[in-house]
Amino acid sequence: MDIQVIFQIAAVGILVAVLNQVLKSAGRDEQAMLTTLAGLLVVLFWVIQYISQLFTTVRQVFNL
Amino acid sequence: MEIAKIVGIGLVSVILAMAVRKQNPEFALLISISASVIIFLMVTPLLGQAIGMLQNIAGLMDTSSQYVTILMKIIAIAYIAEFGAQICLDAGESAVAAKIELGGKVLIMVTSAPVLFGLANLIAGIMP
Numbered sequence: 001m002d003i004q005v006i007f008q009i010a011a012v013g014i015l016v017a018v019l020n021q022v023l024k025s026a027g028r029d030e031q032a033m034l035t036t037l038a039g040l041l042v043v044l045f046w047v048i049q050y051i052s053q054l055f056t057t058v059r060q061v062f063n064l
Numbered sequence: 065m066e067i068a069k070i071v072g073i074g075l076v077s078v079i080l081a082m083a084v085r086k087q088n089p090e091f092a093l094l095i096s097i098s099a100s101v102i103i104f105l106m107v108t109p110l111l112g113q114a115i116g117m118l119q120n121i122a123g124l125m126d127t128s129s130q131y132v133t134i135l136m137k138i139i140a141i142a143y144i145a146e147f148g149a150q151i152c153l154d155a156g157e158s159a160v161a162a163k164i165e166l167g168g169k170v171l172i173m174v175t176s177a178p179v180l181f182g183l184a185n186l187i188a189g190i191m192p
Contacts, residue, residue, distance in 0.1 A: 002102040006077045006095055013084035013091030020087065036088060043094050047101075054101045058144060061112050062136040 005046065012039050066110075070103050093155050100147065134179055141171050 016039035023032035077099030085092035115136065122132040145168025152161035 002105065003073055003076065005098050005102065006073070006080060009091060009095050009098060010080040010084055013088060013095070016091070017084070017087030040088075040090050040094075043091065047094050047098050050098055050101045054104060054147075055144070057105060057108050058140050061108050061115060062140040063115075064133070064137055064140060 005050065009043050009046065012043050015039065066106070070106060073102060073106075074099060093151070096154055097151055100151070104147075131179055131182070134175060137175050138172050141168055141175065144168075145171075 016036050019035045019039075020032045023029070023035065077095050081092040081095040081099075084095065119132060122129065145164055149161040149164045149168075152158070152164060
C-alpha cells in the first residue's frame with residue numbers, strides 16, 4: 001500500500017525528465033517547462049493528501 | 065520485523081530520490097517527504113499503544129487529566145514542527161527551518177503556561 005506512492009512519484013519524476021529531454025531536443029523548450037510544472041503539480045496534490053492524512057493521524061493518536 | 069520494513073522503505077526512497085535529483089530536484093524532495101510520512105503512518109499504531117499506557121499511568125496517579133492533555137499537545141506540536149523543519153533543512157532552506165522551529169517553541173511555551181501557573185501556585189502554597 002504505502003511503498004506504491006514512492007514508486008508513483010519516482011515514475012512521474014523520471015517520465016517528466018525524459019519528456020523534458022525529448023521536447024528540448026525537438027526545440028520546444030516552453031512545452032518542456034510546462035510538462036515539468038504539470039508533473040510537479042500532480043505529485044504535489046498526492047503529497048498534500050498524504051500530509052493531511054498525517055496530520056489527522058497525529059490528531060487521532062494524541063487524541064487532541 | 066517492523067524495523068526491517070521501515071529501513072527498506074527509507075533506503076528505497078533515498079535511492080529513488082537520488083536517481084531523480086539530477087534532472088528535477090523538486091521530485092527528490094517530494095519523494096523524501098512522502099517517505100517520512102509513510103514511515104510515520106506505519107509507526108502510529110505502536111505510538112497509540114504507548115500513549116494509552118502513558119494515560120493509564122497518569123490515571124493511576126490521579127493527577128488532573130488537564131496536564132496530561134497539555135503534555136499530549138506539546139508532544140504533537142514538537143513532532144510536527146520537527147517534521148516541517150527537517151524537510152526544509154533537506155531542501156537547504158535553513159532560514160525557513162529556523163523560523164518553523166521558533167514557531168514550535170513559542171507554541172509550546174504558550175501551551176505549557178497553565179502548568180507553570182499550577183507550579184507557581186503550588187510553591188506559593190507551600191511557602192509559609
